[in-house]
Amino acid sequence: MKIFTTKQIAEIDQYTIQNEPIADIDLMERASLQLVNWLIHRLSNERKLLFFVGPGNNGGDALSIARQMADCDYSCEVYLLDFGKGLKGSPAINWQRLVEQGKVKLVKIASEADFPEIPADAVVIDGLFGSGLTRPLDGLAESLVVRINDRGAMVVAVDIPSGLFGEDNSQNDLSKVIRASHTLTFQFPKLSFFFPEHEQLLGDWEVLPIGLHPEAISTMRTPFHFLTDKYITSLIRPRGKFSHKGTYGHALLIAGSYGKMGAAVLASKACLRGGTGLLTSHVPHTGYGFIQSCVPEAMCSIDASDLMFTEFPDLKSFSAVGVGPGLGCKSNSQRALKELLLANPQKLVLDADALNILSQHEDWYGLLPKNSILTPHPKEFERLAGETADSWSRLLLQQWFSKNHGVIVVLKGAHTCITFPNGQVYFNTTGNPGMATAGSGDVLTGLILGLLAQPYSPEEAALLGVYLHGLAGDLAMKQYGQEALIAGDLIDHFGKAFLELTK
Ligand SMILES: NC(=O)C1=CN([C@@H]2O[C@H](COP(=O)(O)OP(=O)(O)OC[C@H]3O[C@@H](n4cnc5c(N)ncnc54)[C@H](OP(=O)(O)O)[C@@H]3O)[C@@H](O)[C@H]2O)[C@@H](O)CC1
Numbered sequence: 001m002k003i004f005t006t007k008q009i010a011e012i013d014q015y016t017i018q019n020e021p022i023a024d025i026d027l028m029e030r031a032s033l034q035l036v037n038w039l040i041h042r043l044s045n046e047r048k049l050l051f052f053v054g055p056g057n058n059g060g061d062a063l064s065i066a067r068q069m070a071d072c073d074y075s076c077e078v079y080l081l082d083f084g085k086g087l088k089g090s091p092a093i094n095w096q097r098l099v100e101q102g103k104v105k106l107v108k109i110a111s112e113a114d115f116p117e118i119p120a121d122a123v124v125i126d127g128l129f130g131s132g133l134t135r136p137l138d139g140l141a142e143s144l145v146v147r148i149n150d151r152g153a154m155v156v157a158v159d160i161p162s163g164l165f166g167e168d169n170s171q172n173d174l175s176k177v178i179r180a181s182h183t184l185t186f187q188f189p190k191l192s193f194f195f196p197e198h199e200q201l202l203g204d205w206e207v208l209p210i211g212l213h214p215e216a217i218s219t220m221r222t223p224f225h226f227l228t229d230k231y232i233t234s235l236i237r238p239r240g241k242f243s244h245k246g247t248y249g250h251a252l253l254i255a256g257s258y259g260k261m262g263a264a265v266l267a268s269k270a271c272l273r274g275g276t277g278l279l280t281s282h283v284p285h286t287g288y289g290f291i292q293s294c295v296p297e298a299m300c301s302i303d304a305s306d307l308m309f310t311e312f313p314d315l316k317s318f319s320a321v322g323v324g325p326g327l328g329c330k331s332n333s334q335r336a337l338k339e340l341l342l343a344n345p346q347k348l349v350l351d352a353d354a355l356n357i358l359s360q361h362e363d364w365y366g367l368l369p370k371n372s373i374l375t376p377h378p379k380e381f382e383r384l385a386g387e388t389a390d391s392w393s394r395l396l397l398q399q400w401f402s403k404n405h406g407v408i409v410v411l412k413g414a415h416t417c418i419t420f421p422n423g424q425v426y427f428n429t430t431g432n433p434g435m436a437t438a439g440s441g442d443v444l445t446g447l448i449l450g451l452l453a454q455p456y457s458p459e460e461a462a463l464l465g466v467y468l469h470g471l472a473g474d475l476a477m478k479q480y481g482q483e484a485l486i487a488g489d490l491i492d493h494f495g496k497a498f499l500e501l502t503k
């Protein structure tokens with residue numbers, strides 16, 4: 001699904017108004033109704049609703065919601081942030097409708113003295129500013145936001161927490177942004193919803209469809225997307241009746257070193273459960289017995305070194321290569337990694353220590369085969385590409401890194417972000433904090449390798465691997481909760497994850 005900038009959303013909004021066609025006030029009513037529906041299903045009408053309303057359409061939405069909630073017998077009070085300019089257009093119409101309805105206390109806030117008491121059991125509906133925010137909050141708006149945040153009441157943000165920009169918040173002061181318990185956004189999530197530093201501001205966010213024009217949505221171009229079940233399912237290829245293990249490729253996994261053989265086992269198992277036909281796990285001599293007994297389905301290639309990666313088998317027989325989990329960064333392994341890059345494997349996924357080694361040799365970046373998949377966590381990405389001040393800057397850097405080096409970057413996180421050499425960006429929507437556990441990354445690398453080998457294209461393998469990995473985590477969480485979940489549980493749930501997508 002596409003993610004648009006707030007500017008593009010405003011264009012789609014206008015297109016809808018002109019081509020559906022629908023009057024601005026009616027579109028506002030339709031959007032507000034979605035929120036009303038959400039509220040009445042979750043809140044008892046014994047809770048007082050305090051609406052904080054700004055000068056634009058976000059405020060107009062809040063006014064419409066207040067009227068509809070009052071009609072459902074909720075006790076509502078409206079506080080309009082008065083900049084002395086008066087309301088215009090649809091917000092003005094909605095104000096007038098409230099006046100005529102006569103059920104809601106209406107107050108204009110012209111100074112801090114007008115701020116109301118906010119009881120801890122009240123529910124604040126934040127309709128101060130939405131996607132039309134043009135600058136960080138200051139003055140009365142800032143004081144009001146700080147006051148609301150201090151009270152600790154439940155806050156439901158209309159469209160976006162007031163004060164937060166939809167994309168770039170690098171110049172914003174996040175202490176002046178509403179801290180919502182829930183954010184109910186219209187039709188599309190904003191890009192800034194996918195950034196970790198905004199988690200506490202957004203609370204749980206949900207997208208409410210408001211029937212924006214499908215033609216505008218399909219023709220509007222954007223590099224930004226988020227992954228859905230439907231899209232991922234469309235990537236999965238059913239197996240042919242007469243296929244055999246040779247049909248599904250032969251993966252080579254280079255992993256493990258003395259003291260880190262568990263990573264090789266996890267990645268090997270994940271690779272096999274990802275569906276590769278054959279797997280050879282290349283490990284140092286010390287790991288031979290271990291890998292043979294823990295992963296009997298894998299063949300074993302033994303390094304000349306007892307302890308670490310120093311060489312690799314002829315690549316001709318392999319349809320994809322994965323390197324990195326538990327590798328260590330010793331100089332012999334560094335040399336071997338360079339030789340591997342020079343051997344130019346057709347399909348390559350690099351993780352963990354392979355990335356750490358790479359980041360010490362920027363002059364090797366040019367050796368990366370085109371469309372290699374790199375799977376760094378944020379610290380590894382920082383070592384590879386440099387530091388950034390915030391997630392927006394990091395996203396731009398990640399996009400540039402992919403384009404400039406012709407590689408796919410899978411930046412792991414709550415919403416793992418996948419960037420392609422053509423500039424396209426995908427955010428993952430599966431997974432949970434239970435997956436923040438040792439070996440989780442090794443499992444992802446193995447899974448992506450297993451998909452690459454079959455062969456899925458590098459683009460497909462990255463998207464499918466990330467989504468399935470998160471989905472397996474969500475299914476495992478139902479069984480173990482978050483704390484007790486370990487990386488091996490993810491592999492055990494790959495089967496259910498595939499079934500869930502193809503049922
Ligand atoms: N997506 C859709 O299709 C639909 C969207 N809808 C809704 O529309 C919302 C967007 O509405 P919007 O464009 O009117 O902008 P909004 O955020 O209400 O505020 C703009 C006002 O605030 C002012 N202002 C800005 N920054 C400020 C600051 N720091 N401090 C003080 N003032 C500031 C600015 O004035 P100015 O910058 O000129 O001073 C202007 O007056 C969207 O979030 C959603 O809720 C639905 O109704 C239906 C369908």
Ligand SMILES: [K+]
Pocket residue numbers: 058126127128129130157158159160161162
């Ligand atoms: K808002």
